[in-house]
Amino acid sequence: xFEVGVKIAVSLTQISIVMGVVLLTVMFLTLAERxxxxxxxxxxxxxxxxxxxxxxxxxxxLKLFFKEDIIPSGANKYLFTLAPIIALVAALxxxxxxxxxxNMRVDVFGVQVQPFxxxxxxxxxxxxLAFTSIGAYGIILGGWASNSKYSLLGGLRAAAQLISYELxxxxxxxxxxxxxxxxxxxxxTEDQCCWIWNWFWLAVPRGGGVPIPQIxxxxxxxxxxxxxxxxLPFDLPEAESELVAGFFTEYSGMRFAFFFLAxxxxxxxxxxxxxxxxxxxxxxxxxxxQFHGSLEHLAWLSGIMWFAVKVYFFLFLFFWIRATLPRLRxxxxxxxxxxxxxxIALGNIVVTAIAAYFFPR
Amino acid sequence: xxPVFFSYFSLVSILAGVLTVALPxxxxxxxALLTLLLHVAGLFLLLNAEFLFxxxxxxxxxxxxxxxxxxxxxxxLKTDERVLHHRYxxxxxxxxxxxxxxxxxxxxxxxxxxxxxxxVEAVLQDGGSYAIGITIFNEYLLQFEIVGVFLLGAIIGxxxxxxxxxxxxxxxx
Numbered sequence: 001x002f003e004v005g006v007k008i009a010v011s012l013t014q015i016s017i018v019m020g021v022v023l024l025t026v027m028f029l030t031l032a033e034r035x036x037x038x039x040x041x042x043x044x045x046x047x048x049x050x051x052x053x054x055x056x057x058x059x060x061x062l063k064l065f066f067k068e069d070i071i072p073s074g075a076n077k078y079l080f081t082l083a084p085i086i087a088l089v090a091a092l093x094x095x096x097x098x099x100x101x102x103n104m105r106v107d108v109f110g111v112q113v114q115p116f117x118x119x120x121x122x123x124x125x126x127x128x129l130a131f132t133s134i135g136a137y138g139i140i141l142g143g144w145a146s147n148s149k150y151s152l153l154g155g156l157r158a159a160a161q162l163i164s165y166e167l168x169x170x171x172x173x174x175x176x177x178x179x180x181x182x183x184x185x186x187x188x189t190e191d192q193c194c195w196i197w198n199w200f201w202l203a204v205p206r207g208g209g210v211p212i213p214q215i216x217x218x219x220x221x222x223x224x225x226x227x228x229x230x231x232l233p234f235d236l237p238e239a240e241s242e243l244v245a246g247f248f249t250e251y252s253g254m255r256f257a258f259f260f261l262a263x264x265x266x267x268x269x270x271x272x273x274x275x276x277x278x279x280x281x282x283x284x285x286x287x288x289x290q291f292h293g294s295l296e297h298l299a300w301l302s303g304i305m306w307f308a309v310k311v312y313f314f315l316f317l318f319f320w321i322r323a324t325l326p327r328l329r330x331x332x333x334x335x336x337x338x339x340x341x342x343x344i345a346l347g348n349i350v351v352t353a354i355a356a357y358f359f360p361r
Numbered sequence: 362x363x364p365v366f367f368s369y370f371s372l373v374s375i376l377a378g379v380l381t382v383a384l385p386x387x388x389x390x391x392x393a394l395l396t397l398l399l400h401v402a403g404l405f406l407l408l409n410a411e412f413l414f415x416x417x418x419x420x421x422x423x424x425x426x427x428x429x430x431x432x433x434x435x436x437x438l439k440t441d442e443r444v445l446h447h448r449y450x451x452x453x454x455x456x457x458x459x460x461x462x463x464x465x466x467x468x469x470x471x472x473x474x475x476x477x478x479x480x481v482e483a484v485l486q487d488g489g490s491y492a493i494g495i496t497i498f499n500e501y502l503l504q505f506e507i508v509g510v511f512l513l514g515a516i517i518g519x520x521x522x523x524x525x526x527x528x529x530x531x532x533x534x
Contacts, residue, residue: 079392122488126415133423137395140427144388144434152434159431163424170419183490 006111014118018095026264027057033319040323067253072147075250079145084251084258087138091265093131097124098272099186101282101304116282116300117186124185125177128273129170132228136162138262139230139237143247154246157330158237161227164337165234168224171345172217175352176200176277179212179361189281199280210359217348218278220341222317225270227337229263231318233325236333271314275307282307363407370403391430398422412490
């Protein structure tokens with residue numbers, strides 16, 4: 001009984017830390033996005049609240065919190081309330097299996113715990129895919145329950161887009177799974193130990209041997225991930241110029257904030273997955289770039305730092321793409337997904353499978 | 362813990378199953394179906410079949426029910442008039458027979474039903490996904506390939522049906 005109590009206490013602590021970090025990052029991201037895009041477009045970005053506008057997220061949060069909560073007449077009240085909750089929960093639940101740091105075990109009151117992953121389950125990556133696909137329901141239901149044409153169209157567009165690009169995400173990671181021989185994110189990350197070329201984007205085997213690079217899968221994954229998070233240039237479900245705001249046109253106040261949080265949490269989640277699968281997760285690019293020698297016991301700290309660097313690189317990429325590319329047309333989006341991305345992902349699986357058969361790792 | 366979760370998952374599954382056919386609004390029926398599929402996935406998890414759990418959610422909840430809802434929302438069906446088909450008695454008999462057969466099988470399974478080759482220890486040792494992979498690609502490879510060919514046929518059929526017919530150019534002679 002004591003053991004169960006300790007386990008629950010440890011898990012709750014880990015969950016609150018991860019949730020806290022993720023939500024703080026979301027807060028910071030809303031500001032970072034406006035600032036980065038502002039600089040890229042030769043503007044200043046938010047400057048009014050606090051020095052250089054750094055308190056802007058707090059002002060935004062307060063505004064959303066105190067806004068009137070409107071439920072449109074004719075809307076389905078329960079589903080209208082449920083939709084943002086589904087979207088946010090599905091986005092946050094995926095963080096449970098992300099390894100943020102080295103796979104080590106710590107003894108807490110006689111119970112072995114892994115401090116840097118909330119739950120090391122052996123189907124980790126599939127678990128994330130499953131719950132991101134549940135997240136689609138938040139968007140579709142939000143669109144339908146609002147009883148508005150713009151919302152419905154946004155929701156339906158989102159459904160079609162999510163299904164199309166989810167497939168590409170799923171197929172792009174198969175190559176990595178073949179090389180790692182595991183579905184657990186902890187094992188996949190551990191497999192990419194040591195040097196930058198051991199990461200799965202180049203996938204040189206650790207003891208030397210024939211590399212089976214997954215760089216094509218990496219590119220497909222990143223593009224599909226941008227599409228799956230409904231970000232520009234794939235933000236058709238919420239295209240302002242066509243659909244007002246898409247599926248959350250009728251939402252206001254905290255419910256709107258939930259959708260907003262879910263979108264940014266999803267961005268962080270796919271960045272974490274991309275970092276863990278293709279860029280070595282918490283592994284440093286070279287052994288001498290992490291704490292070693294007399295600082296060996298602090299190696300976990302540099303691991304977490306490297307993981308954060310990779311995740312922030314992807315988050316910056318999201319902003320960069322948004323500031324650079326115009327929105328696709330709907331038929332272009334579908335054609336790109338099914339006729340360009342899908343064949344590349346499928347071809348990558350065939351080539352990787354054959355190569356992995358002849359040159360086993 | 363397991364009995365608590367089992368009773369939750371099974372009771373909600375039954376309730377959602379009834380609601381799937383009983384609710385008046387088709388979109389609500391679709392959502393009840395989604396609830397049913399998610400809770401059946403939970404039952405798989407209790408059986409240590411974590412791979413089936415995830416595949417159930419990804420395939421059924423994540424793809425198929427989304428498409429159902431997609432169509433239902435687009436059509437915006439009106440179901441004010443609810444009439445039974447005039448030959449519903451025939452269908453009722455068939456449905457009762459199928460349900461009875463399934464119930465019989467379900468009731469028999471704890472006592473003398475079919476047992477798999479893989480003992481629980483083997484599944485627990487290597488994980489459900491490993492066990493399923495080995496079984497599918499060794500014992501049931503032929504069946505697996507046959508299903509693949511069927512699905513390919515279905516895809517080709519869908520493309521043929523969906524393709525807009527192009528006007529045939531009749532050359533003036």
